[in-house]
Amino acid sequence: MVMKTGSEYIESLRRLKTKVYAFGERVTDLVDNPLFRPHINAAAVTYDMAHDPVAEDLVTAVSHLTGKRINRFTHIHQSTEDLVKKVKMLRMIARRTGTCFQRCVGFDALNALYSVTYEMDQNLGTNYHERFKEYLLYVQDTDIMVAGSMTDPKGDRSLRPSQQVDPDLYVHVVEKNEKGIVIRGAKAHQTGIVNSHEMLIMPTTAMTAEDAQYAVACAIPVDAPGVIHIFGRQTNDSRKNGQIDQGNARYGIVGGEALTVLENVFVPWERVFMCGEWQFAGTLVERFASYHRQNYGGCKGGVSDVIIGATALIADYNGVAKASHVRDKLTEMIHLTETLYAGSIACSAEGRPTPSGAYFVDPLLANITKLNVTRFIYEICRLSHDIAGGFIATLPSEQDLRCPEVGPYVEKYFRGVASVPTEDRIRIARLIENMTGGTALAESMHGAGSPQAQRVMIMRQGNLEQKKKLASILAGIPERD
Template sequence: DIGADAMNAIAITARSLGDAGKVYLERIENYRKYLQKTDKCVVAGVTDVKGDRHLRPSDPKQAHPDFHLRIVEKRKDGIVLRGAKVHITGAAYCHEFFAIPCRALSGPEDSDYAVAVAVPANAKGIRQIVRPFHGRISVDEFPVGSELRRMHTDSLIIFDDVFVPWDRVFLCGEWQVAATCVYNFALMHRRTGCAYRIPMSEQLLGIAVAIADYNGISGAPHVKEKITEIVIYLETLTALSRSACLDYVMHAGIPVPNPITTNIAKYHFAHNYHKIVEIIQDLAGGLLVTAPTYRDWQNPETRADIEKYLQGNPEVSTENRLRMFDLVRRLTSGDLETICLHGEGSPFAERMTILMEAKKIIAKSKKLVEDMAGIKK
């Protein structure tokens, strides 16, 4: 999904260049056909490590010029890149990287940072430092169908003078359109985030309902209120995500999700996520973190006491209650909270985009009330 979002963003960017972008469009289409033919997996390398964020990429006050991916040499047969990308999900097990700029650029002095390319993951000069998610269910948790939790890894990708042939170069020095590329990637990737957050939010609703039932509190009025809050969270996200597609707009001849609705949807699920987790943790109670472990359950000296004293709802076994506590811990862990908050862009990034995209409706609404008040301009 991330690679497709980046490819679509650079296609829109190339179209915005007019005749100057035709060569890039041809290369992008050829690369897309190559992926279709070879069934390669591609991830997007978007976020640069940035260095001092107060400074532009080319500012001499930066500790070095390589905090953003940049062109260090142009040859007859291609270009050479140096820099680093960070937060790159899935890079450790993909075939290709599709790198694009991550910010607007200020002028010709930043032109070397206006670069978009596709490179094989094993290209000479590429190095990865990979941070894995905690993917294995521990011996203290009740076993499920597989001991492995299928989670992604994230990589810091080093481009150490990596050569890229011209047929894999999709932007080279056009600093004026870097913002166009970043904007369209963010738009489509936030819509991608909304799509996968719907089933994840269904899981949150599910564990809230289940643990309330297993604890024997599902009939309490205040518990029903909390469950209702999660239903509102889920259905609002679903409606906004669907509306963003139905009310699409055109960017350079390509239909894209409605920018305002998409960013509101992303802001909604990220901004309210911690509130939903708080509700679930409240419904679960203290046993969420203090319950005996699966190894205690296996111990014949302690199992009878656990089974007797830690049952909640008499219609639910103690084992199933403890299993649900394990699942609640896994689905509300701290790493997932951070992913929800910052994945596809921080809440402040969404707010900035919403305000920028809302200029027309703001002006229209202001004129409406001025007309109602009889104000002539």
């Protein structure tokens, strides 16, 4: 049983043969390549903090399988206290990285599959839960990073998986034999996958009997034969040349997402956790999505803490910190952030045990939390832009700052209050620009599902009939058949 340190995690990535492409070329130096390193550094924080005495109560847990201390990212929630600690942990790590540290997706996938495999076995007489527990023991024992792989490319969104013109637009089983299965397709937007060890594949939507070959859940190494990752563009790629221009050069801005192609990948039976049980695909999607939506008031709360800090600093540097509207706007940013956090804590505190014994969040409150994130983060960023001023969009590059001919002009004309060096003001402006910009916002909007997905769940969980009854009683309307 090991709890890796950050550097042990980074070294372990060197042993993988992960096939990654970026900018049309095969990547051969993933760990040391500046395109990937910030994301690797951010994930490494989840390992290092498990060894930090200040953080270990939140970042570690006791395995219910072995009684041994493990990294919380490999733990199955055993109580509402575990659910609350998860949110607190996410906020604490996000305060340190100011960005996505990627490991929660696999954590949520482990928890979703733990309870759903149990329920599948109870209902259908299958034997997935014991198999999944074996896999979980392996994950806890080795402290590997697992990517949560749910989203399929989906092609024509109006068609079901089995109705698509190209059958590979949803991951599906193409062969079964006595040793295992062969799967084919792709998973999109895969956070942290190029610096993970394994990927935990789940169906992306509820299924019908016709879609049975698409109802597949399984685990594979990210470097298994047939797995190809095509890295998405990042804020720290060639669009931004200097370290300052990247804003958060150490940890990056989003989670290092990739399109992962599965070209006839073999999966041994011991790593298959759903194969054709279409009736449980929807349950698995909802379970995973609710766990994942629980997170957002934690991690985005921590990211917002950094945005608020950066905005307060730029107000200081610009000499406007005492203006009443600036103080009001900072107050509003704090209010919105703590409202998000309150939602995550509430859905955790209201969690309940599943038949497997593992705890599940309150799905209505988890969906409310994520839907709030899709709005409040934009408002927090809008207020930050308002306070920072237009120069966050129009600043010359770091090369201009360093250029002997024009650098002195940049230095002179981008100064705010005389006591703060221009470079400090530029550094904070770049942090704000990058943290409040397009890619970060897109994650809050669509990560863990688009707003409409939360609305559907909220309508389902909101119990309108009971609310109608409450109103009828007060209004004195008699109950009718």
